[in-house]
Amino acid sequence: MKNRIDEAFKNKPIFMPYFPLGYPDLETSIDVIEALATPALAGGARENGADLIEVGLSFSDPLADGPVIQQATQVALEKGITVKKSLAAVAELRKRGVTIPLILMGYFNPMLAYGLEKFISDAMDAGADGFIVPDLPPEESEEFEAALIASAGDREPLPLIQMLAPTSPNERMESIARNAKGFIYLVSVTGVTGARTAISDGLGDLINRVREHTSVPVCVGFGIGTPEQAAQVGALADGVIVGSACVKTIGASEKPIEAAKQFAAEFRSAINETTHDHKLQF
Amino acid sequence: MTTLLPPKFGPYGGQFVPETLMPALIELEQAFVDAQKDPAFRREYEGLLASFVGRPTPLTHAKRLSDQLGGAQIYLKREDLAHTGAHKINNALGQALLVKRMGKKRIVAETGAGQHGVASATVAALLGLECVVYMGTVDIARQEPNVFRMKLLGAEVRPVTSGTQTLKDAINEAIRDWVTNVGSTHYLLGSALGPHPYPTIVREFQSVIGIEAREQMLRDVGRLPDTVIACVGGGSNAIGVFSGFVKDEGVELIGVEAGGSGIASGKHAARFGDPEKARVGVIHGTRTYVLQDEDGQIAETHSVSAGLDYAAVGPEHAMMRDNERAFYTSATDTEALDAFQTLCHTEGIIPALESSHAVAEVIKKAPTMRKDQVILVNLSGRGDKDLNTVIKEMQKSSES
Numbered sequence: 001m002k003n004r005i006d007e008a009f010k011n012k013p014i015f016m017p018y019f020p021l022g023y024p025d026l027e028t029s030i031d032v033i034e035a036l037a038t039p040a041l042a043g044g045a046r047e048n049g050a051d052l053i054e055v056g057l058s059f060s061d062p063l064a065d066g067p068v069i070q071q072a073t074q075v076a077l078e079k080g081i082t083v084k085k086s087l088a089a090v091a092e093l094r095k096r097g098v099t100i101p102l103i104l105m106g107y108f109n110p111m112l113a114y115g116l117e118k119f120i121s122d123a124m125d126a127g128a129d130g131f132i133v134p135d136l137p138p139e140e141s142e143e144f145e146a147a148l149i150a151s152a153g154d155r156e157p158l159p160l161i162q163m164l165a166p167t168s169p170n171e172r173m174e175s176i177a178r179n180a181k182g183f184i185y186l187v188s189v190t191g192v193t194g195a196r197t198a199i200s201d202g203l204g205d206l207i208n209r210v211r212e213h214t215s216v217p218v219c220v221g222f223g224i225g226t227p228e229q230a231a232q233v234g235a236l237a238d239g240v241i242v243g244s245a246c247v248k249t250i251g252a253s254e255k256p257i258e259a260a261k262q263f264a265a266e267f268r269s270a271i272n273e274t275t276h277d278h279k280l281q282f
Numbered sequence: 283m284t285t286l287l288p289p290k291f292g293p294y295g296g297q298f299v300p301e302t303l304m305p306a307l308i309e310l311e312q313a314f315v316d317a318q319k320d321p322a323f324r325r326e327y328e329g330l331l332a333s334f335v336g337r338p339t340p341l342t343h344a345k346r347l348s349d350q351l352g353g354a355q356i357y358l359k360r361e362d363l364a365h366t367g368a369h370k371i372n373n374a375l376g377q378a379l380l381v382k383r384m385g386k387k388r389i390v391a392e393t394g395a396g397q398h399g400v401a402s403a404t405v406a407a408l409l410g411l412e413c414v415v416y417m418g419t420v421d422i423a424r425q426e427p428n429v430f431r432m433k434l435l436g437a438e439v440r441p442v443t444s445g446t447q448t449l450k451d452a453i454n455e456a457i458r459d460w461v462t463n464v465g466s467t468h469y470l471l472g473s474a475l476g477p478h479p480y481p482t483i484v485r486e487f488q489s490v491i492g493i494e495a496r497e498q499m500l501r502d503v504g505r506l507p508d509t510v511i512a513c514v515g516g517g518s519n520a521i522g523v524f525s526g527f528v529k530d531e532g533v534e535l536i537g538v539e540a541g542g543s544g545i546a547s548g549k550h551a552a553r554f555g556d557p558e559k560a561r562v563g564v565i566h567g568t569r570t571y572v573l574q575d576e577d578g579q580i581a582e583t584h585s586v587s588a589g590l591d592y593a594a595v596g597p598e599h600a601m602m603r604d605n606e607r608a609f610y611t612s613a614t615d616t617e618a619l620d621a622f623q624t625l626c627h628t629e630g631i632i633p634a635l636e637s638s639h640a641v642a643e644v645i646k647k648a649p650t651m652r653k654d655q656v657i658l659v660n661l662s663g664r665g666d667k668d669l670n671t672v673i674k675e676m677q678k679s680s681e682s
């Protein structure tokens with residue numbers, strides 16, 4: 001099987017929304033993720049859908065998340081989402097023909113409770129392409145990395161996506177970036193997830209610092225809330241991650257599937273525009 | 283990427299936090315290690331423990347309680363007499379001095395019963411730091427006097443309305459604030475919990491309890507205790523007193539968790555007492571025993587005492603339980619309330635509801651021991667903050 005993540009990064013920058021399974025309910029969340037992944041325009045130009053989706057697993061104590069994602073995942077839990085149902089939903093998305101990479105994003109404890117190797121193995125079977133676990137810094141990644149290899153058998157192990165932050169000093173950045181697989185999730189601001197009013201001035205320098213140490217794509221998340229901001233980030237990074245704004249817009253809509261298509265199209269085209277301008281300049 | 287100090291206690295502990303916080307943990311560990319080696323730091327800390335906190339706290343022979351129970355002689359380590367009314371100040375002061383050393387100007391803290399919040403607000407006032415305390419709205423309601431106290435001391439108390447609105451959620455919010463303002467802000471964690479180096483730092487700053495108590499036992503009683511008993515929420519007062527005796531192999535160490543309405547009711551905070559609901563997991567940066575459901579969602583807990591009402595236990599306690607250096611039991615709300623009243627009547631001491639759990643175990647244990655045996659109980663705090671809760675509970679039981 002070809003590596004879906006590498007395929008997705010053939011056309012950079014990529015657009016990477018986050019949406020939690022089970023919000024506002026399980027059926028709708030599957031429809032929303034399918035809609036985000038599907039080009040909105042008839043004829044299906046790639047440019048109108050997400051290139052990769054972070055599929056959220058819910059946890060009762062999401063300490064890296066701001067109010068929007070806290071509230072959405074709380075609703076998902078109240079409606080009865082579980083790890084098992086989430087993995088079944090990923091399999092359902094594959095059955096519906098979603099071909100872009102799906103990265104599972106969740107906290108460590110529910111994965112441990114499920115059984116780490118079983119979780120990874122079931123996620124592979126369901127069609128997931130990697131994992132983002134915000135409470136696993138490199139210091140605590142060894143166990144997960146070992147389980148990735150053990151669960152893969154003769155398949156290629158999925159990547160655990162490493163995160164970097166503006167607070168990471170150069171030597172940490174170097175060692176994390178050197179070992180990175182798939183792509184790097186660069187947190188653009190100190191803080192929790194959630195839209196900010198402006199993109200940090202130092203972002204370009206921060207991205208350049210990371211790129212000195214790695215050839216894997218660098219994607220930027222946290223604080224990107226509007227198509228304009230996505231375009232700004234897209235001009236600098238290999239990927240633009242949009243979480244809270246996506247959850248909020250779709251969650252507030254009476255027609256979540258339509259809202260998802262429109263959201264993906266707006267962000268995607270804003271990112272395309274800037275990239276285009278960016279290329280013209282050189 | 284190695285740590286200066288061991289980050290784990292056997293398989294427990296660790297640093298399960300977002301990358302953004304890792305540099306702050308590394309900085310904190312370095313500052314702590316440097317400070318421990320610096321005689322000037324130790325002088326300042328020990329000086330303030332004496333002149334500001336009022337240490338050493340006394341050791342009181344609970345004669346009437348011992349006679350009434352008819353067994354072992356009971357001695358109380360009087361942390362209730364420390365400034366601000368609980369042991370929490372020992373750690374708050376130590377960490378605040380580290381904050382000064384690191385050049386940070388702002389602290390955030392979580393609080394359950396309010397004792398750690400009051401201690402944090404107090405040291406912030408003492409050292410001229412900005413202080414924000416996160417507290418669940420359920421706890422704000424049941425520990426109102428402490429909320430007022432924190433405000434008087436110049437701290438901002440931010441109510442936490444998410445989740446169960448208790449200590450667990452206050453910790454979530456404190457961590458979110460810390461991750462956002464990590465450049466200027468220190469998270470003054472109040473229990474022997476959280477990511478490394480917190481469990482080690484908190485134990486070291488609370489070890490003064492055990493060091494003093496051991497000296498006082500030898501000096502005043504002429505022997506070591508047979509048994510040391512302390513209540514365990516996160517476990518900072520227990521680890522503090524235990525650390526003084528951990529090398530004395532003949533001294534039995536007993537931690538008392540909150541049994542709430544009873545283990546069978548499911549409404550409790552007994553992480554070691556309920557194999558159905560408690561499994562090893564990861565919460566708030568550390569791997570330890572955690573009350574959780576089968577899907578790994580953190581369970582709601584219940585205790586009449588806000589300070590013990592938490593789903594996880596400090597990682598060092600998990601290790602001490604595994605290697606049987608310490609034993610853990612629980613006391614129910616009712617047992618704790620009875621013990622509260624017993625201590626008031628027999629000794630003229632109003633204990634915190636948290637500490638009353640330790641006293642409840644004393645009431646069970648002392649009669650099974652000989653009169654020449656000795657129990658040391660860590661009376662971790664005073665009960666003034668709990669009067670509203672106790673009055674309500676007493677009314678409930680007289681009506682039923």
